[in-house]
Amino acid sequence: TQLLEQSPQFLSIQEGENLTVYCNSSSVFSSLQWYRQEPGEGPVLLVTVVTGGEVKKLKRLTFQFGDARKDSSLHITAAQTGDTGLYLCADRFTGTASKLTFGTGTRLQVTL
Amino acid sequence: DAGVTQSPTHLIKTRGQQVTLRCSPKSGHDTVSWYQQALGQGPQFIFQYYEEEERQRGNFPDRFSGHQFPNYSSELNVNALLLGDSALYLCASSFWGSGANVLTFGAGSRLTVL
Numbered sequence A: 001t002q003l004l005e006q007s008p009q010f011l012s013i014q015e016g017e018n019l020t021v022y023c024n025s026s027s028v029f030s031s032l033q034w035y036r037q038e039p040g041e042g043p044v045l046l047v048t049v050v051t052g053g054e055v056k057k058l059k060r061l062t063f064q065f066g067d068a069r070k071d072s073s074l075h076i077t078a079a080q081t082g083d084t085g086l087y088l089c090a091d092r093f094t095g096t097a098s099k100l101t102f103g104t105g106t107r108l109q110v111t112l
Numbered sequence B: 001d002a003g004v005t006q007s008p009t010h011l012i013k014t015r016g017q018q019v020t021l022r023c024s025p026k027s028g029h030d031t032v033s034w035y036q037q038a039l040g041q042g043p044q045f046i047f048q049y050y051e052e053e054e055r056q057r058g059n060f061p062d063r064f065s066g067h068q069f070p071n072y073s074s075e076l077n078v079n080a081l082l083l084g085d086s087a088l089y090l091c092a093s094s095f096w097g098s099g100a101n102v103l104t105f106g107a108g109s110r111l112t113v114l
Helices: none
Strands: A004-007 A010-014 A021-027 A032-037 A044-049 A055-058 A062-067 A071-076 A084-090 A100-102 A104-109 B005-007 B010-013 B021-022 B031-035 B043-052 B053-057 B062-067 B074-078 B087-094 B109-113
Touching: A004 A084, A010 B062, A021 A104, A044 A055, A044 A062, A071 A084, A071 B053, A100 B043, B005 B087, B021 B087, B021 B109, B031 B074, B043 B062, B053 B087, B074 B087
Parallel strands: A010 A104, B010 B109
Antiparallel strands: A004 A021, A021 A071, A032 A044, A032 A084, A055 A062, A062 A071, A084 A100, A084 A104, B005 B021, B021 B074, B031 B043, B031 B087, B043 B053, B062 B074, B087 B109
């Protein structure tokens, strides 16, 4: 059974700070997705990465996929209060795309 | 364009009871998946429905069952509720023809079992 561990579990920072959260898998990812879940809402897809070493940018968010496709990081530059939420990584299995294995999550709190 | 709609948003049950949760997929989607999210955890896959059939199932007991209707909406049923069934139940819809590559999640139904 694949295990996805995310670190840190909790992160509380002030607006304007930079941060990085990590996702590590016990086995190679089929393809990796990052989601953000705000309180009272379902997860929302941020990005999908497939190729080892791939880097994707989404405004202030930078996603990096490890060369061996077993780890990933999400870096946020100049965090804003709107970035507050639960950040989840997930493995999307090829051919069975609806079945996601999610990580344990990193809960981010950004304050003024 | 309405997204995924789930009902009820919150409910409280006692051990041993049965519960039914409902989901209406996003317009244009024909596949529904259900996830259980315990407090402080990531969601766990329960099962997926397409063409009114269960297509995949996660590691959940038979107490968890589902149904998909011709209009693509879906129900999740849980029998003989246990305290450990307390969780947020998320429904996600997608389009089978595109490989179900992008899931749209609903806001969830929060179940508390006392």
